[in-house]
Amino acid sequence: MMISAELLLAGVAAVVLLICTAAYCVLVSRNLVRILIGLEIFTKAVTLLIILGGLAAGRIALGQSLVITLIVVEVVVIVVAAGVVINSYGHSLSLDTRELEKLKG
Amino acid sequence: MPSLLIIIPLLAVLILNLPLGRIMNRASFWVTVFLCAAQARLAVDPTLPFWREPLPPLSDIFRSGTAVDDLSLVMFLAVALVTFSSVMLCRYWCEDEERRFNFVSVILLTMVGMNGIVLAGDLFTLYVFIEIAAVASFVLIAFERGRDECEGSFKYIVLSAVASAMMLASIGIFLMFTGGVSFAEAGEALKGVTTNPLLLLAVALFAGGLFIKSGLVPFHGWLPDAYSAAPAPASVLLAGVVTKAAGVYTLMRLTVEVFGITPALQSVLVAVGLASIVIGALAAIGQRDVKRMLAYSSISQVGYIILGLGVGTPLGFAGAIFHLFNHAVFKSLLFINAAAVERETGTRDMREMGGIAKRMPVTGLTSVVAVLSTAGIPPFSGFWSKLVIIVAAWSAGRHGAAATAIMASLVTLAYFLIMQRKMFFGLLDRKYEGISEAGGFAVVPSILLALVTVCLGFAAPWLFETFLLPVRSIL
Amino acid sequence: MTFEAGILLALLVASALWAVMTYSLVMSAIGLGIASAMLAILMYELGAPMAAVIELSVCAGLITVVFISAISLTPRMQDREERADAKRRLARFFPLPLILAAAAWVMFAYGDAVELPIALPQAEQGGVREALWEARSFDVIGQIVIILAGAFAVVILFKNLRKPGGERR
Numbered sequence: 034m035m036i037s038a039e040l041l042l043a044g045v046a047a048v049v050l051l052i053c054t055a056a057y058c059v060l061v062s063r064n065l066v067r068i069l070i071g072l073e074i075f076t077k078a079v080t081l082l083i084i085l086g087g088l089a090a091g092r093i094a095l096g097q098s099l100v101i102t103l104i105v106v107e108v109v110v111i112v113v114a115a116g117v118v119i120n121s122y123g124h125s126l127s128l129d130t131r132e133l134e135k136l137k138g
Numbered sequence: 139m140p141s142l143l144i145i146i147p148l149l150a151v152l153i154l155n156l157p158l159g160r161i162m163n164r165a166s167f168w169v170t171v172f173l174c175a176a177q178a179r180l181a182v183d184p185t186l187p188f189w190r191e192p193l194p195p196l197s198d199i200f201r202s203g204t205a206v207d208d209l210s211l212v213m214f215l216a217v218a219l220v221t222f223s224s225v226m227l228c229r230y231w232c233e234d235e236e237r238r239f240n241f242v243s244v245i246l247l248t249m250v251g252m253n254g255i256v257l258a259g260d261l262f263t264l265y266v267f268i269e270i271a272a273v274a275s276f277v278l279i280a281f282e283r284g285r286d287e288c289e290g291s292f293k294y295i296v297l298s299a300v301a302s303a304m305m306l307a308s309i310g311i312f313l314m315f316t317g318g319v320s321f322a323e324a325g326e327a328l329k330g331v332t333t334n335p336l337l338l339l340a341v342a343l344f345a346g347g348l349f350i351k352s353g354l355v356p357f358h359g360w361l362p363d364a365y366s367a368a369p370a371p372a373s374v375l376l377a378g379v380v381t382k383a384a385g386v387y388t389l390m391r392l393t394v395e396v397f398g399i400t401p402a403l404q405s406v407l408v409a410v411g412l413a414s415i416v417i418g419a420l421a422a423i424g425q426r427d428v429k430r431m432l433a434y435s436s437i438s439q440v441g442y443i444i445l446g447l448g449v450g451t452p453l454g455f456a457g458a459i460f461h462l463f464n465h466a467v468f469k470s471l472l473f474i475n476a477a478a479v480e481r482e483t484g485t486r487d488m489r490e491m492g493g494i495a496k497r498m499p500v501t502g503l504t505s506v507v508a509v510l511s512t513a514g515i516p517p518f519s520g521f522w523s524k525l526v527i528i529v530a531a532w533s534a535g536r537h538g539a540a541a542t543a544i545m546a547s548l549v550t551l552a553y554f555l556i557m558q559r560k561m562f563f564g565l566l567d568r569k570y571e572g573i574s575e576a577g578g579f580a581v582v583p584s585i586l587l588a589l590v591t592v593c594l595g596f597a598a599p600w601l602f603e604t605f606l607l608p609v610r611s612i613l
Numbered sequence: 614m615t616f617e618a619g620i621l622l623a624l625l626v627a628s629a630l631w632a633v634m635t636y637s638l639v640m641s642a643i644g645l646g647i648a649s650a651m652l653a654i655l656m657y658e659l660g661a662p663m664a665a666v667i668e669l670s671v672c673a674g675l676i677t678v679v680f681i682s683a684i685s686l687t688p689r690m691q692d693r694e695e696r697a698d699a700k701r702r703l704a705r706f707f708p709l710p711l712i713l714a715a716a717a718w719v720m721f722a723y724g725d726a727v728e729l730p731i732a733l734p735q736a737e738q739g740g741v742r743e744a745l746w747e748a749r750s751f752d753v754i755g756q757i758v759i760i761l762a763g764a765f766a767v768v769i770l771f772k773n774l775r776k777p778g779g780e781r782r
Contacts, residue, residue: 036659040615041729046720047622050713051629052307057709058633059296066684067633068296070641073676074629075303077652080668081625082310084661089731090317095748097664099262099319100656102752103306104664104671106269109763110302111676113273114295115683116770117280121288122687123774133289148758199750240769247762254755266755273759277766315730336729 036088044085051078065118065128069111076107139193141200143180143214143253147173151246154239163239167229170242173249174222181215184208202320204259204391212459213256213387216466219590220378221249223470223583227477228371230579241281241371248274248375252383261309261319261344261396265302268351268384272298275380278372279364290367293360297350301357304347311340325396341397345389345406352385354444355413358437362421365433366486370477373429377436378470382462386443390458399450407448408531412539414441419546423553427486428476431557432469435512438550439465445543446527449534456602457526464511464519464594471508471587475501478576478584479561488557493566497573500581502562504588509558511591513551519594522602621655630713634706636699638684646677686774 036044051074058071080100087096118128125132150173154166180188189206204210224245232238251274254267276298280291309319315337316327328337346357353361361381365373389407397403418438425431443465446458478501479494480486495502511520524547531540575581594601625648632644653669656662746753 036731037615038729038731040618041731042724043619043622045729046717046724047626048307049720050626050716052303053712053716054626054629054633054709055303057706057712059300061705064638065292066638066680066687067641069683070632070645070680072296072299072303073645073672074632074648075299077625077629077648077672079303079306079310080664081652081655082307083313084656084659084664086310086313086315087661088659089314089729092313092317093661095318096313097661098749098752099309099313100661100664101667102262102266102749102756104667105756106266106759108671108675108679109273109759109766110269110295110299112679112763113276113766113770114292114299115679116766117276117288117291117295119683119686119774120280120283120770121285121292123283124285124288128687128689133292144754144758148754148761151761198747199754202749202751240765244762244765244769247758247765250758254751254758258751260751263749263751263755266752266759270755270759270762273762273766277762277769281769283770 036085041085041089044081048078048082048085051075051081063130065121065130068130069114069118072114073107073111076103080104139188139191139196140206140210140257141196141203142188142193143177144200144250144257145196147246147250147253151243151250154246155243160235163235166239166242166246167225170225170246171222173246174218174225177253178215178218178222181211181218184211200257202260202263203257204321204395206257209387209390209459210256212463213383214253216463217249217252217256217379217383219587220375220466220470221245223378223474223587224371224375226579226583227374227474230577231370231477231481237281241278244274244277244281245371245375248278248380252379255383255388259321261305261312261321261324264388265305265309268305268388269302271380271384272302272351275372275376278375279368281369281372284367286367287369290360290363290365294364297357297360301347301350304343304350308340308344308347311336311343315340321392321395325398328396328398341403344392345397345403348385348389348392349410350385351381352389352440352444353381353437354385354410354440355417355437358414358418361437362430362433365436366427366429370473370480374470374473374477377432377473378466381436381440382466386440386462389444390447390455390462393447394455404448404450407444408536408539409448411441411443411445411448412542414438415445415543415546416441419550419553422550426489428479428488428557428561429473429486431488432472432476435472435550435554436465436469438546439469439512442524442527442543445539446530449527449530449536449539451530451534453526454530454534457523457530460598461520461523461527464523464591467587467590467594468508468511468520471504471584471591472512474580474584474587475505475508478580481580482573482576483570488561491561491567491570493562493564494570494573495562496566497570498562498575500575500584504584505558505562507588507591509554511595513554514547515551517595517598519591519598522595522598526602618655618658621651621658625651625655626713630710633709636702639681642677642680642684645680646673649673649676 055071055074062068087093154162251267251271258264276291280287312324316323350357415438418434422431422434443458443461446454511518514521514524528540528543628644628648632641649672653665657665
């Protein structure tokens with residue numbers, strides 16, 4: 034299935050916007066869970082980019098298989114991250130990043 | 139058949155976790171030790187049929203893997219040695235059998251991840267196995283679920299995820315331009331069109347992601363926290379091989395096979411390497427926590443490796459590979475000893491220690507060996523690898539870089555010797571009268587790694603002939 | 614088709630933006646779920662149905678559930694403090710839509726300078742199934758390993774979670 038040039042450009046533009054959003058979220062957030070959401074938005078951006086890349090190169094089956102593997106990996110990462118965040122909460126009873134300043138040097 | 143290095147540990151984890159009773163708990167330790175020993179034995183002999191003969195069902199599955207060359211063998215050996223040390227230390231560190239069992243299982247999975255990184259022949263497969271090693275590391279760091287551990291693990295998670303996103307974005311761009319993500323296809327694309335800004339962006343993104351994973355300056359924010367907060371066996375594994383395999387080895391492999399040794403890339407590598415050497419060395423000074431000091435020292439040593447890579451000559455590359463292996467060995471040794479000291483004295487604060495060697499002679503002696511090697515004192519292995527890198531930098535015309543590297547080395551030397559003397563020698567503090575030498579499981583890997591450092595140091599001039607010539611063929 | 618895809622792209626970016634800007638964490642997780650759903654539908658429209666299905670079920674479904682579980686396991690401050698925080702939060706996040714608008718304008722203005730290659734669809738042997746199981750079987754092994762690692766993570770990290778206050782669950 035071919036993709037039109039405008040759609041490809043629009044898609045790449047969307048990827049860039051998503052990356053900006055995710056980067057801002059990860060940098061500015063003071064809440065641990067929100068940082069994880071920012072990481073997930075990075076994943077959305079990159080998923081879209083890989084699909085667009087696959088379409089543009091005419092190899093959408095390869096693109097899809099990469100995305101499927103990517104999704105599996107991301108789920109595991111998020112589950113582990115959530116586990117760490119919940120355990121961190123168990124200690125400081127807060128999801129504030131300012132609680133993470135304990136290790137210094 | 140090298141793919142067995144992935145399949146067998148994976149099967150081991152699956153089988154060991156079958157509900158067959160408590161015998162599996164004890165078996166897991168010995169199985170892992172056996173696997174590490176087997177991998178080390180295989181890695182030292184490149185002429186074994188293991189490396190060349192394909193096993194039909196497996197060779198179809200792992201078709202996209204890369205050929206095994208000297209760099210891969212060095213990595214396999216390093217992985218085997220450090221994983222062995224980590225498992226032994228785990229036996230010493232963790233008294234609860236249940237938890238030790240889980241820990242060892244995750245260590246095995248980390249080993250699968252690292253072996254996979256070495257065998258990958260494809261940018262995306264590389265990403266998958268880097269993530270495997272990373273996820274296993276997150277779990278190992280946060281294993282005790284303490285406050286500091288979770289903090290260190292979280293920082294690592296966030297930076298690692300950003301790095302992965304950068305690598306994936308790069309893969310997306312490569313896919314768009316070449317229709318494939320294997321090393322060969324990406325390399326072809328870069329050779330042909332060197333001025334396309336998007337492809338250069340792809341290279342920058344991937345390299346940037348790898349810099350973060352290697353803990354190079356200025357992306358090293360996660361490293362001190364993660365290394366120091368992690369439980370001892372995890373620190374050994376992380377500092378010894380995970381950062382090396384996921385970050386440094388991958389950079390080396392990709393620079394050679396995909397990115398090509400362009401002047402621009404060289405400048406970046408040299409700059410980042412120098413920054414890491416200097417900042418790592420300076421930041422290590424004044425640390426109270428011994429593991430934090432070792433973490434910053436690791437940043438500095440990895441800087442040397444990247445400097446050697448950035449120089450671009452076969453000599454530099456050989457020095458980089460040699461230093462990568464040496465660092466894996468002596469840094470693991472230092473972390474093992476730090477763990478032994480922490481367990482026996484109850485503290486990681488170096489200012490509180492003194493004269494420990496009187497009660498812990500083996501730990502003291504092996505620490506001296508490791509410190510001298512880190513600082514680059516002949517005849518230990520670290521001296522040779524640093525020398526090669528500095529000579530390579532000098533002869534490639536990068537006089538400033540070589541001079542800076544030498545000065546940083548002297549600073550490291552001075553500081554480490556001071557700390558070593560303070561911690562292990564001098565007056566024995568009264569509260570430490572009752573401590574004793576660490577248990578066998580910490581002492582054995584300690585001695586083994588120290589022996590490797592010493593032997594490599596003495597054998598280096600001879601080894602160099604067998605080492606340097608094959609390296610040219612990789613480049 | 615291009616028009617629908619464009620709408621979906623816009624909705625994707627909008628829901629991601631909302632997920633970041635909204636004050637409530639639960640709304641944020643839902644926003645993420647909606648973004649995933651938009652991406653899934655978009656992928657389906659573009660001709661990537663298998664990836665779309667997995668994106669929808671796993672990301673829009675499973676991950677949203679994971680987030681909401683994590684949020685409910687970590688109850689936070691009281692309402693009074695929250696309202697004061699909301700204003701401060703808005704101040705910090707205010708630049709984001711502006712940055713996005715600026716980026717969009719820059720890309721719109723200079724979009725012609727960038728050349729993106731578009732190739733004809735290549736004759737791939739078979740579809741996604743073959744691509745995944747045969748050409749990329751190394752990755753599949755990787756998936757198995759990482760799922761295993763995730764299983765261990767759940768056992769190690771989630772066993773005997775403490776209730777806030779110190780009681781064990």
